Amino acid sequence: MALYAELHRHLGGSVVPRVLWRYFERHSSELISGFAEYSDFEDFYTRPRNTLDEYLELHTLVESVQTVETLPYFIYRLVRGAYIFENLAYLELRYTPYLRTPEHLSQSERIDKMAEIVKVVGQASQLSEYPIVTSQILCMHSRLPYEVNKAIVDLAAQSREYVCAIDVAGGDSYYADRMEEWIRLYDYARSLGIKTTGHLYETTAGCYPQLLPYLMRIGHGIQIPLLSSELLKDVARRGQCLEVCPTTYLKTGTLEDIRQLKLVFDRCFEAGVDIAICTDNAGLHNVRLPFEYENLLTYDIISFEQLQACQDAAFRHAFAWPYSQRPVSLLNRLLKPDHEKVLATKD
Template structure:
C-alpha cells in the first residue's frame, strides 16, 4: 500500500492520527513545554533566567546530548508539588491522545527530583493521579518506568529503588518496570549490573538507553548484562552486523526517536536516518518522541516527518504502529484487541 507521492500531507497526517499506537520512549520531564514551565515557576515562586516562554524556546539549540541534559535538568527544577507532576503528565497525555496514542509507557527520573528535596512520594502521587484520570476519561492506558540516571553512581540508583519499593503496592496498576537514561559516555550498562539484577529478582520489566551516543557494545551490554527486553534508541546497533542479526532473531524492539536524533546531532539530516533501513531489514522498530517539548515534535510529528523524509509507505507506517503495540508491556489479550483495532483503521480508505 504505497504512499502516493502526490498525497495531501494533511490527509496522510489524518490517516496516521487514526492509527492506534503506543508510545514507549517518553520522558515525562521532557514534555515540559515552556508555557507550562513559566506557569509552574510562577506558582512556586521560582525566577527563570529567560524573559518569557518564547525566549526559553529559542534557547533549544543543542550541540549534543549533554548540552540538552543541562537545560533539561534545570527546567525540571520548577516541579515541586503533587499538583505540578499531575499537570505535567496530564498535559502530555492530552497531546498523546490527540495524536492517536492509546497506550503510553512513561519514563520518569525520581533522582532528578529527590536531589532537590522533593519526596519520591510526591512524584509518584502526582504522576499516578494524571495517568488514572486519563485512563478513566480518555481511555488512554499507561504505565510507569522508573528510570535511573546513569551519570550518577549505582549506589544512588540502589538507594532510589529502596526508597520507591514501599510504594509499589499502591501503584501496582502503573509502576511495572525500570529504565536507564542520561549521558551514555563513560557510563556503560555494566555499571548498573547489581541494580538490574535486583529489579529482575523483583519481577520488574527492564529497558535501557543504549546505542544513541554510545557504541554498539552498549547495546550488547544492555542485553547481556542488564537483561533488558527493549533497547531505547539503539540506532548505532547497525554498525555491528552480528548484533543487528541478533536483534532481528530475538525480535528485540528498538524505541527509535527520529526528531530527537536530529535535534541532538545523532544524524545531520533526517533523510539519512537509518530507521527505514532497520525496519526493512526486519528489526522491530518503533517510533517515539523522547523529549518532545525540547525536540519540537510529539509522536505524530515523528511519524509524519519520517514518512516524508524516508519515503515510508503506508504498509511500513502501519507496521511501525503495530510494532509499538506488540513491543509494549501490555497483556497479550490487550495487545490482540488493539492490533485488531489497528487492522480496522488501516483498512479504512
C-alpha cells in the same frame, strides 16, 4: 479515536514550551527573567544542541519544578495533549523519581520520598475524560550512586500498580566506568521479574554490547544498525525492539540529517528487528508523535506499510498494554457491516 502507542517519553522533556512558560509566569518568574517574551523562551528551549550532554542539561530546568505538589498540574496537561492532539491510546512515561525529591534532604530521606512521587504520577495519569492506558518506567541514572539506583529497582518491584519497567539514563558515555554495577542492577531487576529497557547505542559513545542481553527493549539503539549491524541477528533472536526517536538525533547533534535513519530502518526490517517510533522529549522538541510519522514518510525513510508495522510493534512491545490487539483492530471490527459482524461472531 485513540490509535497509537508511545513507548519512549521522558516526563522532564514532555512539557511543551507554552505550558512551561505559563507555569513559570505564575510561580517561578525568576526562571524566565532573562527572556523578553515567550518566543525567545521557545527558541531557547527547543533549539538544537551540539551534544547529548548539552541537550540533557535542559532536563534539569524542568526537574527543578516537577515536585509532589506540581506534578499533577504538568501531567494533566501532558495526558490531555497526548489524547487530543496525538491520538495516543497508550503512554509510557519515564523519569528518575529521585530527581523529583527535595534537594535539601539527605540521600536516605530522598530515597524514602520516591514512593510518594511514583504514586502521585500514577494517580495523576488516570484521567477518565482522557482514557489513555498509562504506565511508568523508572530510570536509574548514570550520575547517581549505586545505592540510589538499587533503591529505584526495588521501588519498581514494589510499585507494579504504576510501574512497568526500569531504564538507565543520564548520558550513555558515562556507563563504561561502572559497567559491572549496571549488569548487576539489570540482573537483579530481571530476577525480580521487572521488565527492562535502557538508553544504549544512542550515540557512538554508548555502544556496550555486554548490556544488551539484559534488555527487553533498547532505548534508541540506532548505532547498532549504523555501526554494528552484525549484532542485529542476536537482537532479532532475543525479540528486542528499538525505541527510535527521530527528532532527538537532530536536536542532540547525533545525526546531521534525518535521512540517515533510512539505513537504520532498512537494516532492521531486513534483519527482522522491530522498531517503535517514539518522540523521546516531545516538549523539548515541540513535536508530537504523528509529526514523527509524517516526517519519516515525507523524507521517504519508510513506506506506509513499514509505518504500520512500526505502529503494530509499539503495541506488541508495550510493557503494560492489557489487550491482545491494538485499537485500530477494535475500530475496524466496530465499522464492519452488520452481516460481517455476525460472521465474525460465529467464527
